[in-house]
Amino acid sequence: MPEILGARELVVALGGGRRGLLGRRTAAVRAVDGVSLSIAEGETFGIVGESGCGKTTLARTLLGLQREATGEILLDGRRASGRAPPAARRDRAAVQYVHQDPGAALDPWWRVGATMDEGLRIHGVRDAGQRAARIAEMLEAVGLDAAMAVRYPHELSGGQQRRIGLARILLLRPRVVILDEPTAGLDLSVQAAVLRLLRDLRGRFGLTYVFISHDLSVVRRVCDRIAVMYLGRIVEEGSAEQVFAAPRHPYTRALLAAAPHLDGRASTAPPLTGDPPSLRAVPPGCRFHPRCALARAECAVTPPPTDTVAAGHAVACHRWRETVDAPEKVPA
Amino acid sequence: MIAPVLSVQRLSVRIGAARILDDVSLAVPAGGTLGVVGESGCGKSTLLRAILGILPRGAEVPGGAVLFGGRDILADGGASARGRIGFVPQDPYLSLNPVFRAGDQILEIMRRHAPGTRRDHRARLVELFRAVQLPEPEAALAKYPHQFSGGQRQRLLIAAALCCDPALLVADEPTTALDVTTQREILALLQGLAAARGLALLFVTHDFGVLASLCESVTVLYAGRVAESGPTRDVLDDPRHPYTRMLLACHPDRATALAGIPGTVPAATAQPDGCRFHPRCPLARGDCALDVPQPVLHRGRVIACPYHAEALPEVALA
Numbered sequence: 319m320p321e322i323l324g325a326r327e328l329v330v331a332l333g334g335g336r337r338g339l340l341g342r343r344t345a346a347v348r349a350v351d352g353v354s355l356s357i358a359e360g361e362t363f364g365i366v367g368e369s370g371c372g373k374t375t376l377a378r379t380l381l382g383l384q385r386e387a388t389g390e391i392l393l394d395g396r397r398a399s400g401r402a403p404p405a406a407r408r409d410r411a412a413v414q415y416v417h418q419d420p421g422a423a424l425d426p427w428w429r430v431g432a433t434m435d436e437g438l439r440i441h442g443v444r445d446a447g448q449r450a451a452r453i454a455e456m457l458e459a460v461g462l463d464a465a466m467a468v469r470y471p472h473e474l475s476g477g478q479q480r481r482i483g484l485a486r487i488l489l490l491r492p493r494v495v496i497l498d499e500p501t502a503g504l505d506l507s508v509q510a511a512v513l514r515l516l517r518d519l520r521g522r523f524g525l526t527y528v529f530i531s532h533d534l535s536v537v538r539r540v541c542d543r544i545a546v547m548y549l550g551r552i553v554e555e556g557s558a559e560q561v562f563a564a565p566r567h568p569y570t571r572a573l574l575a576a577a578p579h580l581d582g583r584a585s586t587a588p589p590l591t592g593d594p595p596s597l598r599a600v601p602p603g604c605r606f607h608p609r610c611a612l613a614r615a616e617c618a619v620t621p622p623p624t625d626t627v628a629a630g631h632a633v634a635c636h637r638w639r640e641t642v643d644a645p646e647k648v649p650a
Numbered sequence: 651m652i653a654p655v656l657s658v659q660r661l662s663v664r665i666g667a668a669r670i671l672d673d674v675s676l677a678v679p680a681g682g683t684l685g686v687v688g689e690s691g692c693g694k695s696t697l698l699r700a701i702l703g704i705l706p707r708g709a710e711v712p713g714g715a716v717l718f719g720g721r722d723i724l725a726d727g728g729a730s731a732r733g734r735i736g737f738v739p740q741d742p743y744l745s746l747n748p749v750f751r752a753g754d755q756i757l758e759i760m761r762r763h764a765p766g767t768r769r770d771h772r773a774r775l776v777e778l779f780r781a782v783q784l785p786e787p788e789a790a791l792a793k794y795p796h797q798f799s800g801g802q803r804q805r806l807l808i809a810a811a812l813c814c815d816p817a818l819l820v821a822d823e824p825t826t827a828l829d830v831t832t833q834r835e836i837l838a839l840l841q842g843l844a845a846a847r848g849l850a851l852l853f854v855t856h857d858f859g860v861l862a863s864l865c866e867s868v869t870v871l872y873a874g875r876v877a878e879s880g881p882t883r884d885v886l887d888d889p890r891h892p893y894t895r896m897l898l899a900c901h902p903d904r905a906t907a908l909a910g911i912p913g914t915v916p917a918a919t920a921q922p923d924g925c926r927f928h929p930r931c932p933l934a935r936g937d938c939a940l941d942v943p944q945p946v947l948h949r950g951r952v953i954a955c956p957y958h959a960e961a962l963p964e965v966a967l968a
């Protein structure tokens with residue numbers, strides 16, 4: 319399948335130039351720092367990584383809500399970057415976003431049905447009856463009673479708000495949907511229903527998903543390919559199969575080993591040592607080296623090149639070959 | 651038995667025609683950890699709000715009591731809870747005021763409820779920020795909420811909930827925005843506080859992995875009622891209520907397909923008669939639609955289903 323959405327050497331700086339309340343200039347941080355990715359039409363592309371590593375910032379930049387400092391974004395093979403947010407967002411209307419915080423996406427003064435209706439109207443669905451039918455159908459698909467449409471956001475539970483946020487975007491049938499933690503806070507049965515819905519819609523309308531999630535068992539099940547981010551960079555990328563069965567980057571391995579299990583069995587790896595990384599003091603060399611058990615002198619000096627482990631599987635680590643012989647248990 | 655720090659007794663909550671909680675009881679001892687699970691919309695957040703004495707406008711409590719340290723919180727409008735129960739709300743985005751620095755908002759809480767000077771408070775907060783794995787804890791004090799990522803905001807609120815050294819921490823899905831390595835540090839921190847200082851924990855979660863690793867006991871809610879409760883290990887190994895069994899069968903560690911429970915949780919305004927799970931239950935029979943099942947005690951567990959010993963048909967778990 320051809321690439322539908324891509325990024326080349328994307329760098330995003332946040333917070334720079336703005337003066338704080340005390341008149342001090344705050345230095346910019348590079349929340350995304352040299353990310354390249356290529357998302358094929360019709361696939362589900364997973365992004366995982368530590369909290370604060372830049373996933374939401376990457377998503378906002380792909381959407382055109384945040385301007386890139388350098389680098390390129392490609393939509394359908396055409397350069398789509400280089401413009402400032404309102405215009406950039408219009409250019410990339412085919413890409414939609416399901417917000418990480420459901421409360422941030424809904425207007426507290428509008429009944430949720432009205433919010434959904436407005437979205438469809440803006441997207442050119444003129445017929446009111448048709449809009450109502452599509453809204454009712456979508457509410458049912460996310461496991462909500464059609465009567466929920468007359469509620470205000472504060473009259474809904476957290477999971478109900480999240481499902482409304484999801485339904486609101488899926489209604490518009492965009493070509494690419496960036497889902498930021500779409501299953502966070504959903505119980506298992508609703509989660510299963512939502513994942514089924516996403517799969518069905520993908521089949522019916524040929525949607526492409528970018529799936530940002532902390533839930534590794536979900537990512538493993540729904541994603542075709544996965545990129546692992548650490549401190550603004552992609553450190554490993556491959557098919558879901560490759561990344562889960564044969565993780566090569568020490569960070570990926572630590573992440574997979576830390577997943578809690580139903581049987582309460584202890585994690586297979588020691589916790590990550592060292593302080594959580596800061597964007598204001600990015601370590602030289604490999605960014606993960608201060609917390610890496612395999613780190614050697616060169617890791618603290620030279621940024622690792624991106625090596626090909628196997629077809630479609632890439633890793634940015636000086637010492638990935640040493641993880642080959644030391645298979646670690648990964649969650650079943 | 652040790653006197654519980656928190657005890658909820660036959661609590662019911664309504665908002666207009668919505669019957670959100672009915673006859674819910676639970677208890678958490680000092681140093682104890684209780685998890686509350688149940689499908690979206692079954693009343694978990696409302697239960698926590700009742701415990702904190704912050705039910706929304708228009709909510710009525712037709713019956714029941716919430717005892718914290720022996721005092722009824724519902725009777726005193728939450729006054730005896732203030733500063734002594736830490737709360738991590740479900741939506742970190744809506745819980746921080748965007749125009750004030752996050753650090754100042756938490757220091758204000760400490761000024762009102764914690765002993766010590768502002769300097770003590772700052773030092774304590776920096777220590778807490780470090781414990782919840784925020785990068786550059788000192789600098790974090792001066793940042794505005796939007797300058798944090800989703801998971802960082804969630805951790806800010808965990809630090810805020812712990813800032814007054816509470817006796818009880820009530821947390822609503824507090825790790826949903828965290829990756830598993832960070833989550834592990836947070837759970838270890840809470841477990842440490844429970845063991846060292848007797849912090850009691852009441853944890854709403856959808857994550858059975860978290861439940862298994864953090865909570866000694868669990869209460870399963872369905873449509874505003876307790877379906878099953880007991881020691882976590884026992885409930886996970888041998889769930890008895892048909893709802894618990896079907897919910898656990900959805901877990902990716904156990905399910906092969908994208909299983910689910912057919913049907914949806916009823917709206918709180920349209921609770922079915924009898925057992926509220928009966929329209930979705932493969933074991934349901936005539937009397938299930940008529941009688942509210944009385945909780946039975948079975949091997950240290952409370953189960954609200956008279957047919958809990960029966961096997962579920964295979965198809966229900968497929």
Ligand SMILES: Nc1ncnc2c1ncn2[C@@H]1O[C@H](COP(=O)(O)OP(=O)(O)OP(=O)(O)O)[C@@H](O)[C@H]1O
Pocket residue numbers: 472473474475476477478503665668670688689690691692693694695696697706740917918
């Ligand atoms: N003001 C209200 N009027 C009517 N119904 C309400 C109101 N507030 C909440 N509800 C309903 O009460 C039920 C319980 O809500 P609650 O937020 O306690 O659920 P929850 O178990 O926390 O769910 P989640 O896991 O999705 O957060 C939901 O069905 C919700 O729609």
Ligand SMILES: Nc1ncnc2c1ncn2[C@@H]1O[C@H](COP(=O)(O)OP(=O)(O)OP(=O)(O)O)[C@@H](O)[C@H]1O
Pocket residue numbers: 332333347349368369370371372373374375376418597796797798799800801802827829
């Ligand atoms: N406006 C801003 N100014 C300065 N720094 C910011 C700003 N917004 C975000 N950051 C920082 O940029 C980094 C990346 O944030 P981002 O929200 O992209 O992370 P994330 O990977 O989505 O994390 P999470 O999983 O916690 O949601 C974080 O360290 C955050 O503190």
Ligand SMILES: [Mg+2]
Pocket residue numbers: 373374375418498799800801
């Ligand atoms: Mg994020």
Ligand SMILES: [Mg+2]
Pocket residue numbers: 475476477694695696740822
């Ligand atoms: Mg809730």
